[in-house]
Amino acid sequence: MESYLKCEECAGNVIDKEAGILNRGNLGRLKNFLSRAAQGERLTVGFIGGSITQGFAATEPDQCYAARTVAWLRKVFPNTEFDYVNAGIGATDSQFGAARVQEDLLPRLPDLVFVEFSVNDHSTPHFCETYEGLVRQIYGSASAPAMVLIHNVYYDTGKSAAYYHAQIGRHYDLPCISMQNSIYPAVAAGRLPAEKITADFLHPNDLGHEFMASVITNFLEKVIHDKTQEPQEIFPAPLTENAYEHCVRLQYFNSTPEKSGFEEDMTPQRDITDIFRNGWSAGEKGAYLEFTFRGTGAAVQYRRVKDGPAPIATAVVDENPETACVLDGTFDETWGDKMQLTTVAEHLPYGEHRVHVEITETHAEDKAEFYLVSVIVSGVREEGNTK
Known part of the structure; x- marks a missing residue:
């Protein structure tokens, strides 16, 4: 062999x-x-x-x-x-x-x-x-x-x-x-x-x-x-509900969320693999960010640190407790910090919605702040606005 x-x-x-x-x-x-x-x-x-x-x-x-x-x-x-x-x-x-x-x-x-x-x-x-x-x-x-x-x-x-x-x-x-x-x-x-x-x-x-x-x-x-003559190309209708063909990624430079306790990260990003950039960080319980968007869904990207512990946050859309997601800033693996992407809600009726991210738990021994990298809005239309 x-x-x-x-x-x-x-x-x-x-x-x-x-x-x-x-x-x-x-x-x-x-x-x-x-x-x-x-x-x-x-x-x-x-x-x-x-x-x-x-x-x-x-x-x-x-x-x-x-x-x-x-x-x-x-x-x-x-x-x-x-x-x-x-x-x-x-x-x-x-x-x-x-x-x-x-x-x-x-x-x-x-x-x-x-x-x-x-x-x-x-x-x-x-x-x-x-x-x-x-x-x-x-x-x-x-x-x-x-x-x-x-x-x-x-x-x-x-x-x-x-x-x-x-x-x-x-x-x-x-x-x-x-x-x-x-x-x-x-x-x-x-x-x-x-x-x-x-x-x-x-x-x-x-x-x-x-x-x-x-x-x-x-x-x-x-x-x-291959000398076979190919048939005419056809771009078919979507197979799924197709909420993700039109997405907007919200970071500090293209959005103005309501916020308290979170600070913008303006550190220049080296390249696309320098992933924990252009977001917001906070370490105090009660700190929050709230984004208003037009679309059909929202997901949050945040950092999970291997050398924790780190704060825990909760994300919710339109104050609907059924959408509430726990965002644990501590990662239980050892290979490195992970950028976690969590879908909070999808396939909502198209229109204006709000996603609220708030730190709900901190620890005296926290080694890092909670870092929100971005909010990804799906189901966006051309007339849709986000902030």
């Missing part, structure tokens, strides 16, 4: 790349992208996802699957300049992706986008809807990019949100590439020890990223040689 797990060329001996093509999809946009690449146009390739896309556990940024995929494109099309945009942020899901894609990726006018959230999302209808909101924003964006959906997997349990994400892929006739169908079966069958490709049964190491990239580029290679 040791001898043939060292290079991408040998991955075919272990994994089933063909099975990784979960859905071929309409290849019209992708073929157009590859044709433009062959003609030497300058093109932008974007990736959005969680820690796997960001490259967590890869020894260097250029070892992650996203960078390897772009490296393959540069090798195949040596006369083409590819701009690489990695919008991966660890420990985040497609609900946050839908709220940030307009800032973190789409202004770069990507020509090809890979979407990866299948181990960050839970396998529930809620994340089917948030994923659809993200996909619709990218698909309908100004640059009309080709899209490929990537479905990762937990290598100890086989867990993945691919069941729901693939429903969105098929609905929009998009290519879906599955590690659950290609790499995981080799692990489950004992042909590929999980320890060879991941240290924690989730995040690929360099070899795991190499295998991932090989499944993706195998598909791209097939598209290059």
Whole structure:
């Protein structure tokens, strides 16, 4: 086993790349992208996802699957300049992706986008809807990019949100590439020890990223040689209630909530992975923020610190106790502070609503203040205002 797990060329001996093509999809946009690449146009390739896309556990940024995929494109099309945009942020899901894609990726006018959230999302209808909101924003964006959906997997349990994400892929006739169908079966069958490709049964190491990239580029290679005439593209009506195609993310610089005891964080943000920025912090019981918004739902992002304890807050929409959510600022894991995203209410009647966040419990030994990163409003319409 040791001898043939060292290079991408040998991955075919272990994994089933063909099975990784979960859905071929309409290849019209992708073929157009590859044709433009062959003609030497300058093109932008974007990736959005969680820690796997960001490259967590890869020894260097250029070892992650996203960078390897772009490296393959540069090798195949040596006369083409590819701009690489990695919008991966660890420990985040497609609900946050839908709220940030307009800032973190789409202004770069990507020509090809890979979407990866299948181990960050839970396998529930809620994340089917948030994923659809993200996909619709990218698909309908100004640059009309080709899209490929990537479905990762937990290598100890086989867990993945691919069941729901693939429903969105098929609905929009998009290519879906599955590690659950290609790499995981080799692990489950004992042909590929999980320890060879991941240290924690989730995040690929360099070899795991190499295998991932090989499944993706195998598909791209097939598209290059596919001469089938593609059907006319159709942008279908939403499959879900689609509250997340139109989102607004409220932070200190674009909102004026009523507040008491909370202070704005004006520390400059280094990059998109510098996540605990542009929000508000407070450490006293009774401190609060209240946002008025027009939409159909609200979620709150806040920091949970591993070196706690930290204050506890409560969020509620329209003073309705059924929406009340406890926001515990202490994180019970040790890998780092987590940006928690909690949905307080969704699918409300469209109109004006209020979300109130208040610190309800503090401790003498608190090590950090409560930090509210943002409020994400869903179901926004063009005439909607938030404050």
